[in-house]
Amino acid sequence: MILIYLIIILFVGGLLAWLANHFNEMASRLISVTAILVNLILILFIWIKNYSDISLGSEVWLYQYQQPWIERFGINWHFALDGLSLLLLTLTFFLGLLSVLASWSQIKEKVGFFHFNLLWILAGITGVFLAMDLFLFYFFWEIMLIPMYFIIGIWGHEKRIYASFKFFIFTQASGLLMFLAILGLYFFHGAQTGKYTFEYEMLLGTTLPEFWSYILMGGFLIAFLVKLPAVPFHNWLPDAHTEAPTAGSVILAGLLLKTGAYGLLRFVIPLFPEAVVGFAPYGMFLGVLSILYGAKLAFAQTDMKRLVAYSSVSHMGFVLLGVFALNELAYQGVVVQLLAHGISTGALFILVGGIHERLHTRNIEDFGGIWNIVPKMGAMALLFAMASLGLPGLGNFIAEFFILAGSFQASAVLTIFATLGLVAATLYSLRMFQKVFQGKQPSSISMKDLNLREMGMMLLMAVAIIWIGLYPKNIIETASVPLKKILEHPNIERQAEQLGVLNKNLPDDCSQVAVIDRTSKLKEND
Secondary structure, eight states: OHHHHHHHHHHHHHHHHHHHTTTOHHHHHHHHHHHHHHHHHHHHHHHHHHHHHHHHTOOSOSEEEEEEEEGGGTEEEEEEEOHHHHHHHHHHHHHHHHHHHHTTTTOOSSHHHHHHHHHHHHHHHHHHHHBOBHHHHHHHHHHTHHHHHHHHHHHOOTTHHHHHHHHHHHHHHHHHHHHHHHHHHHHHHHHHHSOOOOBHHHHTTOOOOHHHHHHHHHHHHHHHHHHTTOTTSOTHHHHHHHHSOHHHHHHIIIIIHHHHHHHIIIIIHHHOHHHHHHHHHHHHHHHHHHHHHHHHHHHHOOBHHHHHHHHHHHHHHHHHHHHTTOSHHHHHHHHHHHHHHHHHHHHHHHHHHHHHHHHSOOBGGGOOOGGGTOHHHHHHHHHHHHHHHTOTTSHHHHHHHHHHHHHHHHOHHHHHHHHHHHHHHHHHHHHHHHHHHSSOOOTTOOOOOOOHHHHHHHHHHHHHHHHHHHOTHHHHHHHHHHHHHHTOSHHHHHHHHHTTOOOSOOOSOTTSOOOOOHHHHHHHHO
């Protein structure tokens, strides 16, 4: 039942925060903090309690809950938690807590309704990471959409209505394509077995004609690429990020984008292995295109928020590249990247939001030399700018290194082009930092440094990004069993062997990158 509690706490907390606003705005904030903090403590307790089992790889699912819902149509309440969803839920509640704290002084109107929407988004994301019934998964996928639409449209900036409609249209249209693909899979499985069900593990064995395999995979793929987002489906993201309030930007970049990557790993690859193998080179190409195009557009921006938004397109390109490299080393990098990007980009959005709250501008041409008057903010901005560009010792470096090492075994040419994204990230990250915090200070600028609440948030995120960079072993071991299960399909293993990539038996010390000789692997299989 603990999986149900994680969702119910957020739903009930959102309703209570909305109702409490009639009496006291501070009560709404405190209820939101309490609800998310309880969930964060619960998920950390689960991680610590089960870590020995996780590291030994003794179980795939740590917890499961299953009850019939609409039996006539084969729909069940089926939630399950493994190492992959455990990591993403930890990120969800961590960034959710920081989002409430970041909006503490920024949100001054309809405070209760704001926190209601915020907690219901987190509840939807939690359901997405836990649902093992495809109808239930789609249900929670849609729950995420409406509250975010309200957060952008009500509490956003000047062009908030345009941005909220654009976000809604892109995500709703792509979500409907996914739902049609789910129905197609449902009917194919029913026709073959006589049992109509939306159960994930039962649908895994569905045999599809080659044509329909690509068509149905395409429905899932478009929904997840839009949410990721990947070029050319990225157009909604910069506007949504730019116009959303700080908390909305943190949740968009840190969490909603991760649901797209999770969908690729959890659903696209296991459900359509044959089609994935055929599509893999094109998927890697889209990843490289997103890396380079996102970086180019990030460098061209003068709006700080828009710059960080386009950097997310580039960083998520590494995720797409790693997913379609189809090997465990790249997948380890993908998981670390999901966590590291959520923290580093979330921190940058909080800092940009703090600057905008103080000076009411985000144009980097209006700044210069403000490190002299806000040294704490400058130090934190430097740390997370370094994380974004992939400085060794910070989380993003180890993630991108693993992804590139894994993808190189799948396609050396595409990987070489992808590494140019690291150079581009250095250029746009340092350009933003130099323009804002260094150089000559305009005489008109006067602002306060980070207060105690903001500094506490930054320190928590700094500790997290440094811990991931210096000791990623805990994260990699936690995700190890789910990643191996994703890659265990014979077609994917065969494709990996053809590419010279070995998906199993990586060294126990996962913090060290090692390449196992393909000849040895083939002899071992014999």
